[in-house]
Amino acid sequence: MRALREWPSQGLVGLLWLLHWLPLPILAVLGAGLGQLLYWLMASRRHVVGVNLRLCFPGRPEGERRRLAKAHFRALGRSILERGLLWWASEARLRRLIRISGGERVSSILADGGAVIFLTPHFVGLDMGGTRIAMEFDCVSIYAPQRNKVIDRWLLFGRTRFGDQQLLARNDSIRSSVKAMKAGRPFYYLPDMDQRGKNSIFAPFFGVPTSTITGLSRFAKMADARVIPCLTRMLPGGQGYQVELGEPWGDFPTEDIEADVTRMNAAIESYVLTMPEQYYWVHKRFKTRPAGVPPRY
Helix, strand or coil, X not given: CHHHHHHHHHHHHHHHHXXXXXXXXXXXXXXXXXXXXXXXXXXXXXXXHHHHHHHHCXXXXXXXXXXXXXXXXXXXHHHHHCHHHHHHCCHHHHHHXXXXXXXXXXXXXXXXXXXXEEECCXXXXXXXXXXXXXXXXXXXXXXXXXXXXXXXXXXXXXXXXXXXXXXXXXXXXXXXXXXXXXCCCCEEECCCCCCCCCCEEEEEXXXXXXXXXXXXXXXXXXXXXXXXXXXXXXXXXXXXXXXXXXXXXXXXXXXXHHHHHHHHHHHHHHHHHHCHHHECCCCCCCCCCCCCCCCCC
């Protein structure tokens, strides 16, 4: 019975294995086509994307937001089909397809005995970036198990193919992450999803009060870590991906955690504006509302 339930997922994995042999320009076209199909089939997620874009870009015409939504689904479709590369492509091929800049900043901090947090917003290429960074640094990150056991196995396989990667469950994240950072492991940290936890506060994101976890400030303070923005750009067609490790933040964290969270959200806003179609708009980022505010979705 379990084998029957897993058959569709096994079939998807098999399809991704076949497709990973294709040149990236062809794979990119197929992925964009899949995304266009998903735009029409996934009405509930299309609604979520539409709500998010209206909240974040209220001044843009409706037609422009619709074009942005379609572009997002095309990027999302690419990220699905190109995931097979992370699971089976050779290291040499991935190094050619995923280029990285700014690694010397990280190496310098680590060489001086410092700790590093990669501030990694939810762009569709973040797993590509994580894999490429794993080829350069032994990192620590938080992993949320997937309900689909087949996909869960392959995601874990893909995230541990290269280097000595340490994956932590959310309930082990604080103490173990700090310990790993102090031991010289950069922390690949994704702090921009609505987790409805007790360690969240409301801070503006594109002008909307948004439930935001305070972990970046707390982790940085506990580990005395430098925050380095980590952005992975999906380049057009078959050009691959570009991982950009930015300048370390100065004057962070402060004693004002609300100011720290507001600064983080403002920074992520600025990154989103450089590639708005690639932000993970299918997530219900504004699901948790302040008391008395009606639901957004």
